[in-house]
Amino acid sequence: MYPAISIIAFSTLSGAGFGLMIWLGLGFGSDEQLSAWVSLIIAGGLAAGGLISSIFHLARPDRAWRAFSQFKSSWLSREGVMALATFAVFGIYGLTWLLTENRPVGLGLLMSLLAFTTVFTTAMIYTQLRTVVHWHTPLTPLVFISFSISSGGITLIAIQTILAGGQLELRTLVYGLIPLIFAGVVKAIWWQRAAHTQFETPGTATGLEHLGKVHLLDRPSGAPTWLTKELVFVVARRRATALRRICLAFGIVAPLVLGLLAWNSPSLLLTAILVFFSLVMHLIGIFAERWLFFAEAEHVVATYY
């Protein structure tokens, strides 16, 4: 599958934004006004930035509003509706927090649930496709959700630590360390499954297997088409192993190491810097992971080519 930057940015950024909303809604993070302003702006900004990025993937963005109509049957439509609902509750929750200096618990839990569901529906857009066997597994929503929670958690740690002038609190490990390791393990299992998936062959795809070994003699067109560029993308597959290492090194190992260094750092300034870079590394890692998610995925139509 062609790894379009607009879609990769969409699921990475909105994943982190909705992940942060999940943590905030559960009552994590400092209650102070400054912290509230910063966390809410970053959560809303990341989620909205991701959603706006996804619009650039459309050939007719002027008709994007129509995507809210088919929630009964379409996961993409459900994703749009859930994102809108999450934003509505997020807006009310944020305003209440900022104006009353109180965090409404019930509304917060609702916001967490909606943000969680939005990430799930995003993942289901890919999971539902029987045509891409790499994606068609319950592990895919688990990967999306765990990376969303880990990136949201690390964003919250970065906000808290920087606002506290470099004071890294022990309890922040709950939303940093554990989700990070969990996400790494889930993705490793996902890759393990992907390595053992059964693909169609030209024989099974044409239904001519009983006649012998089927292989393509002549393509339908001499030059690449939209279809082959979109579905038969094969550029990165040779480099997949190297990219997976980058993804794990940046996405999981680097944030862990930087986090531990920050914990033992001699100066508060250095702690704040290290925590910030562990967030940057984690996001780069998820970008690489999402890029591979598309580039490695083999669409069944590729067996005809």
Added chain:
Amino acid sequence: MTSLPQPSKKKLGLVIDLDTCVGCHACVISCKEWNTSGYGAPLSDQNPYGKDPSGTWLNRVHTFEITPNVSRCDQPDAPAQIVHFPRSCLHCEDAPCVTVCPTGASYKRSEDGIVLVNEDACMGCGLCAWACPYGARELDQAEGVMKKCTLCIDRIYNENLPEEDRIPACVRTCPAEARHFGDLGDPESSVSKLVAERDGFTLMPEKYAKPVNHYLPPRSRTDIDGPEPFALASLAEPEATGFLGWLDKALERLN
């Protein structure tokens, strides 16, 4: 709504005979010619006379080579078989392209099962093309909307055309008569009978899309009765005539 309708009694579709298709691509050209000026936006081409020409087509023909597993007389060097394989929308009963559509642009007609795109509502997200196991949908690069086979809906019901033309353009044009159009929901129709007689099959039933279009299998090379293969080298030896011919025969008698 992009929910699928109740399965219709009438299931219009194609039956494609892989045994007789000669791979001339006439159906591809005829399809483009009719549909670029028919239903919806034209089928655009990008850079048609340039280095990397590409464009929107609703029907494409692949050519496969099949090396027999067990050859005639178990010889490992049995000749390979060529199969031309036209690929277009199969108008599936459980069309996955329809249910994934977020805008309601993709739909399946309840009266005859034809799968269509309402081009005024399509936002060009491309998800339906991802969901289709058969590569039947292409995003038009000029119009930014999804294009697909309409089963020539503007021909088959068109009373302004002579009756023999009220079939899809690809079927009408096929010089080998490898393409057949009809109601696959009616067991008495000519296409249904053809499928029954010739062991017609659908593509990738394991993707659960329940295609309406059927393919008729090519005969196995080993089933075709033909002359026993003979060494080509003997053809290369010229037959001697005249004095050399007499000498040749005389020498053969002495042998």
